[in-house]
Amino acid sequence: MPNDSSAIETHGITRDFDSRKGFLFREVTHTEALKGIDLTVERGAIFGLLGPNGAGKTTLTKILSTLLLPTQGQAFVLGHDVVRDADWLRPRMGLVLGGERGLYTRISARENLRYFADLYGIPRTDRERRIDEVLARVDLEEAADRRVEEYSRGMKQKLHLARGILHRPQILFLDEPTIGLDPKSARETRKLVRSLVADGVTIFLTTHYMFEAEELCPKLAVLSKGRIVAQDTVANLRHLVGGDRTLDVEAYGFDDRELDSLRHLPGVSRFLTEEFGPVSRVTLRMRTDELRVDQVHAALPNHPELMVRERRTSMEDVYLDLVEEEAR
Amino acid sequence: MATATVQYSRARSTYAALRLSVLQFLADPQWLVPSMIAPVVFALVSFELFRGAGPYFLTYAILGAGMMSMWGQTLYGSGWATGMDREFGTLEPTIQAPTPYLYVVVGRVLWNVISGLIGGGIVYVVIVIVAGGPPAVPNPVGFALLFVFVMVTLASVGVIFAAFYVYTRYAGFIQNIGEFAFYIGTGCMFPVVLLPFVTNPVSLAFPPTWGLDALRYLSIPGYQGFGWGFWGDLAGAVATTVVYLSVAGLVFQRVERHVLEEGNLSEY
Numbered sequence A: 001m002p003n004d005s006s007a008i009e010t011h012g013i014t015r016d017f018d019s020r021k022g023f024l025f026r027e028v029t030h031t032e033a034l035k036g037i038d039l040t041v042e043r044g045a046i047f048g049l050l051g052p053n054g055a056g057k058t059t060l061t062k063i064l065s066t067l068l069l070p071t072q073g074q075a076f077v078l079g080h081d082v083v084r085d086a087d088w089l090r091p092r093m094g095l096v097l098g099g100e101r102g103l104y105t106r107i108s109a110r111e112n113l114r115y116f117a118d119l120y121g122i123p124r125t126d127r128e129r130r131i132d133e134v135l136a137r138v139d140l141e142e143a144a145d146r147r148v149e150e151y152s153r154g155m156k157q158k159l160h161l162a163r164g165i166l167h168r169p170q171i172l173f174l175d176e177p178t179i180g181l182d183p184k185s186a187r188e189t190r191k192l193v194r195s196l197v198a199d200g201v202t203i204f205l206t207t208h209y210m211f212e213a214e215e216l217c218p219k220l221a222v223l224s225k226g227r228i229v230a231q232d233t234v235a236n237l238r239h240l241v242g243g244d245r246t247l248d249v250e251a252y253g254f255d256d257r258e259l260d261s262l263r264h265l266p267g268v269s270r271f272l273t274e275e276f277g278p279v280s281r282v283t284l285r286m287r288t289d290e291l292r293v294d295q296v297h298a299a300l301p302n303h304p305e306l307m308v309r310e311r312r313t314s315m316e317d318v319y320l321d322l323v324e325e326e327a328r
Numbered sequence B: 001m002a003t004a005t006v007q008y009s010r011a012r013s014t015y016a017a018l019r020l021s022v023l024q025f026l027a028d029p030q031w032l033v034p035s036m037i038a039p040v041v042f043a044l045v046s047f048e049l050f051r052g053a054g055p056y057f058l059t060y061a062i063l064g065a066g067m068m069s070m071w072g073q074t075l076y077g078s079g080w081a082t083g084m085d086r087e088f089g090t091l092e093p094t095i096q097a098p099t100p101y102l103y104v105v106v107g108r109v110l111w112n113v114i115s116g117l118i119g120g121g122i123v124y125v126v127i128v129i130v131a132g133g134p135p136a137v138p139n140p141v142g143f144a145l146l147f148v149f150v151m152v153t154l155a156s157v158g159v160i161f162a163a164f165y166v167y168t169r170y171a172g173f174i175q176n177i178g179e180f181a182f183y184i185g186t187g188c189m190f191p192v193v194l195l196p197f198v199t200n201p202v203s204l205a206f207p208p209t210w211g212l213d214a215l216r217y218l219s220i221p222g223y224q225g226f227g228w229g230f231w232g233d234l235a236g237a238v239a240t241t242v243v244y245l246s247v248a249g250l251v252f253q254r255v256e257r258h259v260l261e262e263g264n265l266s267e268y
Helices: A057-064 A086-092 A108-117 A123-139 A153-165 A185-198 A212-216 A234-240 A257-261 A293-299 A315-327 B010-027 B029-049 B055-088 B091-096 B101-131 B140-167 B173-187 B197-204 B207-219 B229-262
Strands: A006-021 A028-040 A048-050 A070-078 A092-094 A172-173 A204-208 A219-224 A227-233 A245-251 A268-276 A279-286 A309-312
Touching: A006 A057, A006 A204, A028 A204, A028 A219, A028 A227, A048 A057, A048 A212, A057 A070, A057 A172, A057 B140, A057 B207, A070 A293, A086 A092, A086 B173, A092 A123, A092 A153, A092 B091, A108 A123, A108 A153, A108 B010, A108 B101, A123 A153, A123 A268, A153 A172, A153 A185, A172 B173, A185 A204, A185 A279, A204 B173, A212 A315, A219 A315, A227 A234, A227 A315, A234 A315, A245 A293, A257 A279, A293 A309, B010 B101, B029 B055, B029 B140, B055 B091, B055 B101, B055 B140, B055 B207, B091 B101, B101 B140, B101 B229, B140 B173, B140 B207, B140 B229, B197 B207, B207 B229
Parallel strands: A048 A204, A048 A219, A092 A172, A172 A204
Antiparallel strands: A006 A028, A006 A070, A219 A227, A245 A279, A245 A309, A268 A279
């Protein structure tokens, strides 16, 4: 049974797909898109799901929003089983898949919203006011009566959002809501997402953008190749990949002895090497403040070109570390 | 923004789908061709072909031509609209809405019936003008009522056909292959009794077959259709239509379950 305080709870969700090619000689390709997803999302919060293309983010979103059945496992949204109680859940959840598709382009934004307002049973007396309200919220009031085919990508994305919140859902699934948006529109979208949470809506957000996840999501999960490789607060995830502080050390190549000395510097909890043409970069992750930049210079006396940069461990670092670790 | 739980209404959802169909029709004038212009062209060609064949045969020919066009509009229009939902990517949000998709399809079918009737009305007016008077129909009121009912029989099949468009993106391809077989098999082009006897059971599984035969009994004196006559045809049309409409809910439930298992709602 699901926990009452959870907005989402999944137990061992798997999802397989068979794709078929060819007409006479059918070639079937079997894909395991999700491999046992266990996830818990608290009510009234933003939960971020990070993952590379093909990780299974959209598949999981569709299962949670009742558009896809899991192959195995159970998922509960607002305490209800997404398979058995889909009829109960659908009026209470919003889904924004975004993109160029998913809208009736030959009619206006207002007419699109009227249609979905009717399908969701929004009271007739309230319908027009509610449509005006969401159009204002996504800043589409002036373009409301224009055909959607005349809209830019960003305007369509806003209309997707407007449709998603029109019926005042208790939980909103946003699948990469800012993809393809210009920075200003993306910032407005994030602002809108925050305001929805302030209104008590639980948000389940998938994104590619690390800064977006960091900015919006107190808790997040990293999905890679159909598995959750980590699920925690941003701070704890940083800790998981070695700490809050990162030092990038760059030079024209390091020998094994030098690499070994960097690895054993005090406080280093994680050590990564990368090559960029002639330049080698060593990334040192630290949980404590004990290692200083001048100690790194002292450890590498034969590199006058040495560059050491200290920064806060970014979500991108966390994400790449986790995904790469899973790939290995 | 306080969250709210809303309760959909089937009638309102059906009306919303009908309204959306009207808006899309008005937004795209190309639909005038299959729904309004094509029936007139078919009817005029029939009129020229059978001009000297006597008043009732003329009715017969016009009826066949007109019905063929309206059959296409009513039956395929609904399925096609669902196919467009797939292509536009609107099938997913529509299925995700609380209203069962069946009621959206019913709304679309209703619009197609209405536009089919408008097309039929235009055919009638054009023929009256060209022929210099209305075609001979022994019982015009009965004919008009039965005509509307035949549209309902078409709509009942249209609802089931639309389910195939939800089921698979290949529905349009299959329908294109079967289109003319259906025209012939249900007696749109000529009476089903002219077909080999072994094909009759298949034809009789479709409500329009019964309805069209009844329509010919009513409008063409001396017409020799199925042996059970007008009332037998009418009873068969009512019974098969009721069966189609009754199973529609179950068919859509099964189809929806299938597409959620397959995960092919966004494929087109």
